[in-house]
Amino acid sequence: MRIVRPVVRTVGGVGHRVRDLGRLQDVAGVLIRHGFGMLVAGLDVPGFAAPVLEEGEQAASTPERVISAVQELGPTFVKLGQVLSTRNDVLPEDYIAALQVLQDDVTAVPFSDVEERLIHSLGHDWRSNFQHVDDSPLATASIAQVHRATLADGRRVVLKVQRKGIAQKIRSDLSILQLLARRVLVEFPEAIAFDPIGMLAEFEKSILAELAFDVEVKNMKRIAANFAGCDFVKVPEVVEELSDRHILVMEFLDGVKIRDARATGHDMDRVGHHMLTVAYDMLFEHGFFHGDLHPGNVLVLPGEVIGLLDFGMVGRLTQEMRNNVISMIFALQRGDYRTIARLCYDIAIKEERVDFRAVERATIDIVDRHWSGSSIREMQLGPFVVDLAAAAAREGARIPRAYTMFFKALVTAEGLAKTLIQEVDPIVAAEPYVQRFLKERVSEERIKQDLFYNLQTLSSLVDRLPIALSQLLDDLEAQRLQISVRDPEAAQRDQAADRRLNRGIMAAFTLIGFLCSALSLPVQGLWVAGIPVLSIVFLLAALPFGALTLSMIFWNRG
Numbered sequence: 001m002r003i004v005r006p007v008v009r010t011v012g013g014v015g016h017r018v019r020d021l022g023r024l025q026d027v028a029g030v031l032i033r034h035g036f037g038m039l040v041a042g043l044d045v046p047g048f049a050a051p052v053l054e055e056g057e058q059a060a061s062t063p064e065r066v067i068s069a070v071q072e073l074g075p076t077f078v079k080l081g082q083v084l085s086t087r088n089d090v091l092p093e094d095y096i097a098a099l100q101v102l103q104d105d106v107t108a109v110p111f112s113d114v115e116e117r118l119i120h121s122l123g124h125d126w127r128s129n130f131q132h133v134d135d136s137p138l139a140t141a142s143i144a145q146v147h148r149a150t151l152a153d154g155r156r157v158v159l160k161v162q163r164k165g166i167a168q169k170i171r172s173d174l175s176i177l178q179l180l181a182r183r184v185l186v187e188f189p190e191a192i193a194f195d196p197i198g199m200l201a202e203f204e205k206s207i208l209a210e211l212a213f214d215v216e217v218k219n220m221k222r223i224a225a226n227f228a229g230c231d232f233v234k235v236p237e238v239v240e241e242l243s244d245r246h247i248l249v250m251e252f253l254d255g256v257k258i259r260d261a262r263a264t265g266h267d268m269d270r271v272g273h274h275m276l277t278v279a280y281d282m283l284f285e286h287g288f289f290h291g292d293l294h295p296g297n298v299l300v301l302p303g304e305v306i307g308l309l310d311f312g313m314v315g316r317l318t319q320e321m322r323n324n325v326i327s328m329i330f331a332l333q334r335g336d337y338r339t340i341a342r343l344c345y346d347i348a349i350k351e352e353r354v355d356f357r358a359v360e361r362a363t364i365d366i367v368d369r370h371w372s373g374s375s376i377r378e379m380q381l382g383p384f385v386v387d388l389a390a391a392a393a394r395e396g397a398r399i400p401r402a403y404t405m406f407f408k409a410l411v412t413a414e415g416l417a418k419t420l421i422q423e424v425d426p427i428v429a430a431e432p433y434v435q436r437f438l439k440e441r442v443s444e445e446r447i448k449q450d451l452f453y454n455l456q457t458l459s460s461l462v463d464r465l466p467i468a469l470s471q472l473l474d475d476l477e478a479q480r481l482q483i484s485v486r487d488p489e490a491a492q493r494d495q496a497a498d499r500r501l502n503r504g505i506m507a508a509f510t511l512i513g514f515l516c517s518a519l520s521l522p523v524q525g526l527w528v529a530g531i532p533v534l535s536i537v538f539l540l541a542a543l544p545f546g547a548l549t550l551s552m553i554f555w556n557r558g
Contacts, residue, residue: 023169023172023173023176024176024179027073030072031069033069034065034066034068034072036069063094063095064098066081066095066098066099067081067098067099074142074169075166075169075170076142076169076170076173076174076177076207077173078142079142079203079207081099082099082294083203083206083408084099085099107140108137108140108145109140109145109163109164111135113163113164114147114159114161117161117162117164117247118161121244121246121247122242129151129152129242130149130150130151131150131151131154132149132150133149133150133159134148134149135147138158143163143166143210143312144160144161144248145161145163146160146161147159147161149249151239155251156251156254157249157251157252158249158251159247159248159249160213160247160248160249160250161247162213162246162247166211167211170208171208177200178197178200182197184196185197198398202401202404206291206313209312209313210312210313211245212245213243213245213247214243216248216311217238217240217243217248219311219314220235220236220311222288223235223286223290226281226282226286226288227281232277232278232303232304232306233274233278233307234301234305234306234307234308235307235308235311236250236252237250238250238251239251253301253309255299255301255302255305255307256299256300257295257296257298257299258271258295258298258300258306258420259295259420261420264300267304268421268423269424270304271304271306271421272417272423272424274306275298275416275417276413276417276424276426276429276430277429278306280413280430283322283406283410284322284430287316287317287318287319287321288315288316288317289314289315289316289317289406290308290311290409291313291314291315291405292310292312292313293308293409293412293416294412295416296309296310298416315402315405315406315409316402317402317403317406321347321402321403321406323437324343324346324347325406326434327339327437328343328344328385329430329434330437330438331343332367332371332384333434335367335371337360337363337367340367340388341360341364344359344363344388344389344392344399345359345360345392345397347399347403348392348397348398348400349397349398349399350396350398352396354395354396354397355395359391359395359397362391362394362395363388363391363392365391366384366387366388366391367384369387370384370387371384385407385410385411389403389404389407413426414426417429499552503552503553506545506548506552507545507549509542509545510542510546510549511542513538513542513543513545514539516538516542517535517536517538517539517542518535520532520535520538521535
């Protein structure tokens, strides 16, 4: 398909380049059919016929329509729906419940397409590396298709083969999603509190990382190394000599999905403890965690060993970030509202001035709604931190992506345990990590480390202070010290003023031409069709200026 990049303008005047105009037409058609025509009604695209909506039409959306639209739009939108299914701060509960059932299973592609990719990566003699390759897929997903195989040396493996053309389609869809995110801000200005542009940027990083299988291999190696010596977790080994950015050949894990473990006779108490230990070790100890630990990516192997799959989405937390999260949980146990509010305020991204007292009041309200005051075990930790992040966002304090990834993983692990493994309590399982953290915080070694770090920082500051003060005094004495105040909207206002001035000049030339044409009507001399030639000349000179003025008004929305 030919790729075009027309500039799209919304009603609000936002310009954005779209990679594929044909795909935009398809997406617009689906959105209109399912009651979301308001997202495309104000678009101004060459060759694109924006729909004319009847009054009240934009209220026709329902959770069922959302699911139908997302599934029809394809893999990029399905994955975005899966991400949004954890964002209680963005969508109402009925939409969250509907999106949580989304799966990215899709129709299998013919094996001839898979073989074409294998030939491209491994050469025409690719079959010489295998004893057998199953033509029927073991699993089909939006980005890749999985086939069972046996290597020439007898090892059982799976081939994860990226779908042909999926990278180009995803990039086109991401371009369209950026456009739609801007339209959301035009239609619903209050949505700026949830930063849809920033949220989409993080989603883009995540899904593009899933397209690079070599990155996934690095993630698998790191997580496997973190669990070295642990006998109840298994990460598939990668056959690196047969893998690249588009093909991943890895060990076959012979187990059952965790949702089927009970039916197949596994000890669910052991399964639950192993699963939560794996999840919490990644979150609280390693600082490098699986970012999409839903039931489809967790297997139970013989001996209640937990097998992990699909490492395209991962999250990272520094030691300081982990300390902040555990401090928040500890503060909650003590009913310390102020510490929770201060932590939310300190870790947040504040693009404008944020009222700390407003954040504190919102935090107190969230804690009161989620915690009865008797025991942290009685509350759901995942929804609590999600609501906390939403409250901070409404006050202009946006939680960084690293923390939102952590919260998402925490919500997923907690939800998986509570829905599939009632034998374990995720809050009780998290308590040893909090206790261990507290011991580390007050240990002699930790105090020494913190003291050394603070002394080093202070020493560096003291060393720099005399030079900085000397330079400041020199600048003051020489009158070189300048203070500049930057208005972030000044450039936009200047551009708008320039456009108004240009339109005014063009309009003035148009009026002058018409006026001179009218004043020339009584002039004696050469006439054509009963009209003086001079009058015709002035009229013809005015028409291009008039057309240009109308064009400028149209393209700049008046």
